[in-house]
Every structure is written in C-alpha cells, then in structure tokens.
Amino acid sequence: MSEQYPALVVIGPLLCALLVSVAGWLRPRLCLPFALLGLGISAAASTGLLAQVLTSGPVTYRLGGWAPPWGIVYQVDNLNAVVAALVSWVALFNLAASYRAVMTDYPEKIGPFYTLYVLAVTGMLGMVVTGDAFNLYVLLEITSLTGYALIGLGGGRAPLASLNYLFLGTIGASFYLLGVGYLYIVTGSLNMADLAKLLTPLYGSLALLAAFAITLVGLWMKMAFFPLHAWLPNAYGFAPSPAASLLAPLMTKVMVYVMIRVMISVFTVEFILQEVALSQFVVWLAVAAMVAGALLALGQRDLKRMLAYIVVAEVGYMVGGAWLGNKLAMTGAILHIINDAVMTFCVFLAAGCIYQKTRGTAFEDLQGLFKKMPWTMTALAAGALAMIGVPPFCGFFSKWYLIRGGLEAGHWGFVIALLFSSLVNVVLFFRIFEIAFFEPMSHGHGGHEGHGEHGGAVALAEAPLSMLLPLMAAALGLVALGLATGPLVEKIILPIIPAGLG
Amino acid sequence: MHSITPLLAVLVSLAAVPFIILCRKRPNARESVTFIAAGIKLLLVASLLPLVMAGKEVGITLAPVLPGAPLALKVDAFGLLFALVSSSLWIVTSAYSIGYMRGLDEHSQTRYFCFFAVALSATIGVAFSANLFTMYLFYEMLSLATYPLVTHHQDPEARSSGRKYLFYIMGTSIALALPAMIIAYQQAGTLAFSPTGFLAGKVSPVMAGVLLFMFIFGFAKAGIIPVHSWLPAAMVAPTPVSALLHAVAVVKVGVFSILRIITGVFGVDLLRGLDLGLAVAWVAAFTIIVASLIALSQDGLKRRLAFSTIGQLSYIVLGLALLSPKGMTGGTLHIAMHAFGKITLFMCAGAIFVATGKKNISEMTGIGKRMPWTMAAFLVGSLSVIGLPPTGGFISKWYLALGCLQAGSVALLVVLLVSSLLNAAYFLPIVYRAYFKPPTEAAWAEGRDEGPAAAWVPPLITAACSLVLFFYPQPFLRLAQMAVASLFGG
C-alpha cells in the first residue's frame, strides 16, 4: 500500500471527481461525501508519503511501470511531500467548511461545484508530485480550467473577472509550454531529473537561457507576480467564497513551488546565479511586488479584494526569497509557502464566514462584527497577526528567515520592503478591526455617561459550526506551525536546500 | 535548574480567560476567577523567591523554534523582581477594577477582565524570558492585549488614541526592534541573555551604537522621548488600565526590555568600552527634564501622571545606563518603588473620578474635605514618586544619586535633583489645593464621601506598601543587589 502513496495522492481525488459528477446527476446529497472521500484519500496518502520521505528518503514512482526518462514519474522529496500534504489538508478543511456556503449559494449546482473543486485539487496535487515537465503543464491546465469555472460560478463581476483570468492564465501556461518546448529541443527529454543531467553541459547556450526565461515568465503570470498580477485581485475578490478560500491560499503557492522546483531541480542554482545573473533584477521586482501589493491593498474598500492584494505582496516575499541566492532566504521562501498557505486560508475562510452572515465583505458590512461574530473575528485576528508577523504565529518565522536572507545577501531594499509591507499589514488589518470594533459608533456617548450595553442592537450571529470548526483549526494551525518551525526547518527544509546556495 | 513553575506562572492568567468568558453572566463568579488566578500567580512567583535568593537560576525550554533562540523561560533576580511587583499589584488592581468598573457601570466588563488577564500573562512572560526572541514575543502579545483595554470606551477619542498607541508601539517594534534583533542574531548566532552580553566581542563599535538605539527606541513602551506620546494618549483607557498597565505593566515592560538590552544583550563592559552608557544616560536625562516640564502644564490629572511616568521611566533607564553598581541597583529598584507609588496615584485619580466625575486638577479644589483618605494616599504616592522619606521612592532615588557619583557624573546628579524639584512642583500643589483651599463645589463641604470602598481602599493599601518599603525594602532591594552583583561578577 505505502509504495502506492504517490499515485493515490492524485488518483484518489481524480476517481472521486468522477463519482461526484455522477452523483451530481443522480443523488446530489452524495456529492459532498464523495468529495470528502477523494480529498481524504489524498490527505491520508500525502501524509503517509511525507512520513515515508522523511524516514527513507525521496520516492520515485513510475506510472504504469515505465522507466524514466520515457515514462512519467512522480518524484517526491521533502519539498513536494510537504507541499502535497499542505495542499490536500487545506483543501480538505476548506471543503468541509464550504458545505453550508455551497448549499445556500448554489443549491442547483452542487454536483458541478464539487466536481470542479475536487478536480482543481487533483491538478494541484499532480503538479506538486510530478517529475515530468510536460505532465506538469497538463495538470496545470486542469487546475486552471477548473479554477476559471469555479470563479465563474460567482455572481456579479465574477464571470468577467474569470474570463480575464482565463486570458492571462492561458498566456502564462502557453509560455510555460513554449519554454518546455525549447528544453525539449535542446535535450530531447521531458523528465525533470533527466533534464537536469542533460542541461549541465549546455550552460551558456542562448537557447537554454531563452527556455528558462520563457518558462519563468509563464510561471510568474500564473502566480500573479508583480507586474503580471492584474488578473488576481478581481478573480479572487469576486470568486465565490468557497472557491476563493481554495484558490487564493493554494494556487499561488503551488506555482511558487513549481518555480522553486524548476529553479533547483531542472536548472540548478549554479545556472541561476551564474548564467542567468538576473537575481538582482528579480529581487527588485519582488520588492516592487511587496510595495505595490501593500499600497494597492490600502486603496481597497472590500475585505476580500484587500486580501487579494495582500496575496500579491506575499508572492513577492516568496519569489524574492527564492532569488536572493542564499540558503537562509531559500529556507524562508519555502517556509513561507507553507505558512502563507495556512494564513491566507485562515483569512479567506474568515472572509467567507463573514460573507455567509452579512452577504457582503465591503467595509461597511463589517461594522459591529466583534460583537456579532466573535469567533470568526478572533480567527481573522489570528490570521492578521500571522500576516503582520507577530510571534508565535507562523508568519513571523518565515519573515525571520527571509529578513536574515536579505541581510546576508546585503539586499537592504528587500529587507526594508519586507518590514514596510509588515507595517502596512498592521494598518490594513487594524483598519478592519477598527470598523468591526468601534462602529457603528453610538451617539451621545460622551465622557462616561450612559455606558450600558454598547451597541445593544447588535446581536450574536455567528457563522455555522461547519465553517467555524475548520476556521478555528486553521487559526490554531497558525500557532502550531509557528511553534513547529524548529523541526520543520531542521528536518524538512534544510535537507533539500541545494548545496550550491551560499 | 529545570522547573515548570515559571511556565505555570505565565500561563495561569491565560488559563483564566476561558473561565472568565464562561462566567460572563455572573459577574461575581467572573471576578472570583480573576482573584483566584491572581492569587495563584502571586504564589507561583513567590515560590520562586527562595530559589533565586539562593542564587539558583530556574528555567524551562518550551520549543526549539529557532536555533540559538528557542522559546524559553528563565528566572533570574531581575525578572523575579519585576514579576513580583506586577503579580502582587495585579491583585490590588483587580479589587480596584471591580470598584471602578461597577461604580461607573462600564460596558463589556467580561472583555475587559479577559484582556487584563492576557496582559498579565504577557508581562510575566517578559519578566521570565530567557532570550530576546521570547521577550519580543511576549512584548508584542502585551501590545495587542492592551489595545482593546486602551480603546475600551469604543468612541472616536478611544479610536484615535488606539491608533496612536498602535502606531508607536507596533510601529517601532516592527520597524526598529525586529530588524535590530535579527541583525544581532546574525552577528552573534544566539539571542540568549547572558550576564556579559551576547553581543560582547561580536559587533563593531558603529554597529553596536546603531543597534543600541534601534533597541531603545524600538521598545517604545519605555516612553523615551520622542517615542513617548502614546502614553498620554493611552490615558483615555479606564483608570485601572492606566493604573496597572500604564504605570506598572506596559511601561515597565518597556523599561525592563531596555534593562535586558543593556545587561543581557550588550553587557556592561561593551557599553562602557564604547561610552554608549553615557549616551543613553543623556537621552534619558533629556526625557526626564522635558517630561517633567510638560507635566507641570497639564491640567488633566491623568495626563499629568502620564508625563510624570515618562520622566520616572527614564530614571530607571538613566540608572541602568550609568553602568555603575549603585546606579543599576537604584534603577532596578525604582521599577518596584515607582510602581507602588504611581499605581497609588492613578488609583486615586480613578477614585476621584468615580466619586465625583472630576478629571481636571483645577476642579479638585478642596476635595480633601470630601475624600480625605484618598487624598492621603495621594500624598504618600506623591512623596514616593518625588523620592522623599518616609517612602520607598526615597531609597531608589538615593541609590540613583549614589550611582551618579559612583559613575563620576555630577551633571547627571544635578539632573536628578532638578527633576525631583520639578516632581515636587507638579505634585504638591495638587495636595495643597485639595486640603487647604475651600471647596468650590458646595456638596464637598458637607463631609466625607469617598465613593465605593473597592475604589479607595486599594490605593490606601498600595500607599501603605510604599511606606513599608521605606523601612523594609525587601525582597526588592536584595533582588536588585543580587541581580546587579551578577553583572559585575559576583
């Protein structure tokens, strides 16, 4: 059984997606159980896989028994084992939390929604475990297409936002495909490990540089790396809450993972640092992403859109960390993939809970929420503190490594931008908390007369328990991840940092 | 020595929070929870006293989050002194809170008591931190836990003060203290406080200077000018918050952080070698004089107390920055002595507000007739803050003065004396006005009416403590001496 884990991670949800879609026609009530089953299988398998990788080293799984480089292999080491576990667990929690929202918002589309949902997760998991460059493209498109459809389910501006995302996403994926084409031309291989071997003698070739640059631009487009981020705020801001809290935490993070994978496993850090020599430029782009994401977030008057711009800034953290070119920064970038996925999940799910009760996430809808939804707001506060980077929440620790990496590289711009974006996060989140805490202002409340029950009109109206429990789990996860930073870095991340990094 | 007691001491008030929430419908049960937690906390802290007095260091490592900087607690004489002060005053303040909050029929009392308990956990956490990272963690926890307390009234004034509070406290800690901490870690590879300072021999002189001032202004809770103005703004909070948090816990956490920076991060020798102690001392001296001058012109009683606090905090910083054994003893001791004095003053201000609704000094003419006991406590508190016998404040000031001489700086001694005069000039007129001028409010002449006993008895208790501390300044003096002795090699 355990040697089949890599396949189960992907096959489980894939088959269950079929079941869900059939159930959607016949017995809509069975959709959720099947979807839970599928993601449960992948969550269990990916956890088992992680344990397996940690105890006995990287796993190579040959699909259909074909040997690499001809057959497709799933190549799992610490990095993708942990990302796969992360993706499947977050998706599972979000699925459990989405139950009520889907019931109320899309009663007639339960089947399609869960099918798309499970397929999207299948694609992401596939992208994470695969060791084949072209296979990755196909899985990327599976995730993207289901993602477009999930976003397009939303009302209002969602279809238009989704179409724009589709245009830019298709360009991004096509660029990736083009880059892989060039790699294929120069090597004749599509297997990542094989590519890495064949590429070494070719360093210095212009075609290789072109392949790398095109691939990278394609991936940046998919991860909304500034200035290619234009699709993200609308897509995630207008998406249905359950889709937003699936895609926003995971999609960008999986793409960052793919970028790091391409950087360290297909090309090598030696190639990146010496042949490409774009590190300075990319890190400055990341700085721009952090600053621009923070400033644009300041201009928003809607919680979800504000969070979407914060995602843009967070992508800057990770890309910058991956390109700073030292072990500390790379550790920070990988740690931030894990941490940011959980904290983005936490805040988007909290926004979903708020939407569930108030039917809106504009700032005016947030008044009095500390009274109305104390638990949701507590979780939102936890997510906010993680994003600001307050210990012991996990965000602090990835920032810790990223800042140390920036200092080690002597890149003060990066360090200052990171601190700046943390400070802006304070402003952003406390602006929300102020609205939720102080407003509606009670009038004639000068000095100390007439304190009574403040804002007595606001009654407790908490989100359903099926949403609250996953939310609380995510919020607690933020602290747990933070406290587990030591072993996480020591056991999982450090062993896979390439030795070539300074 | 490995022990779980410090952890329990930190957690006990945090563990009280769920019970406080559970008992939200029954105020008496709810407040009992606070008292029980406060009592247990004091007992736990006190139980560490014999060990520390015997020269042992008690500690526990909780999680190895960062190499060289685990989440770890360690109790030494400095920390125990601070923990003892704050946990004992928590009990008094809890009693006072009940009188004040119920006396004014304040809203959201459950929230208030919850965050109060969290704040106390964070305070003890800072006191017991074994390294800079753990201290930063609890420091930020305290900043966040006190935000809902400062903005308790939820009106526009509270909101703007809350903004100022966050801007100064969170802003400086993220923009200055955090990068300074990371740079220090980058240089030294560890953050664990050591009696000789973990940065000793690891940094260049310029970097040491830059880091030192990043830390001193980064821990803005210490209220060094120019990062002081959150403190007067935070006076919109209910008075018990001002009393415990802004005379004892929050501001002393700031000062205590600077204490750790001077003693545990840089170390006496490094600072002395680079003459940085003197630089810090003059920054503190500047703060002392300016804050005292501003205090003179304040009519709002709490605002005057706030500026007085800013000045007094800098006494502590000054004492530490002198880097002489007597001066450092005085500074450390002043953490305790000033706490007892200032909390008395704040509680008196609150008691006056509960009983009469007056906030301004100019409206308190003749209030001594109405509230003789409260004003008596106020007098004792004033004397202690000014530093006159027979109050505890005299002892710490005495040591500070000796420390100036020991460090050979007569100029700083002059600063101390001038500021003591200024202290007298802004406190004693209040007492004079209260007792010796005819009341302006007709009702006040009729006789004694001090409002709810829970509001005016606690200040009397702390005032009595101030008096007792003059005659018997233990265990604080002993702890301060032990702590300082450990820095100078026994």
Place this chain on the structure above:
Amino acid sequence: MEQYIPLFLTKYNYWVYIALMMIGLWAMIAKNNLVKKIVGMNIFQTAIILFYVSIGAKYGATIPILQHGSGHGHEAAVRAADYINPLPHVLMLTAIVVSVATLGVALALVIRIHQRHRTLEEDEILEQLRES
C-alpha cells in the same frame, strides 16, 4: 545583414509561430469584442502547437510507423533519421485537447457575461459596471 538571411530562411518555422503568436496576442489585447479575444487566444495556442509539431519534422523522414521483419541483425535496427519524431506530435494531442477545453470554458463564461450584460463589447460592459 546578410548573415541573418539564412537564419531567417532555415528557421522559418520559428518566425511563423512567433508571427502567429503575436497576432493572437494582439487580438487578445486590442480587440474590444470578447469573442474576438477568444479567437485571438486560440490563435495564440495554435501557434505553440505549430511550433511543437514543426520541431518534430525532419527532411526526408516519414511517419513513424515501424515495419516488422525487414531484415536481420543491425539492419533490423530503426534508423531514427528515417522517421519524424512522434513525441512532440503526441504531446500536442494533449495540448489540443487542453486548448479545446479552454475554448469551451471561455465560451461558457462569455455566455454568462452576455446573459448579464446583453453585450460582448468590453467597453460597454465596463461602462455598465461603472454605472452600477
């Protein structure tokens, strides 16, 4: 200048795919009608498919269907130069499926947009959104 002419002529498949890609990209950016944008997107994807297909081609080679039993020993070995490379073509089968699926999703979205806004002209839709 002259040295570029052979480059242009021998690598003409690259220039063709780049030209097609740019046409598609231009349509996606500049066209106002959403369906025309989608058409542009399709041209863009097709350009890349063409690129892949062209790199599998060889002069003088035939389709990769192997004959059995045409000789013994080393003569039985397949000479790769005789056959075009089938792998890029097979990959493109998948890519074509992907592009068809993308087209389908895009058209579905366009239908939803049309239901809501009663137009497919982007400026008119944005106008409507600004007013609401």
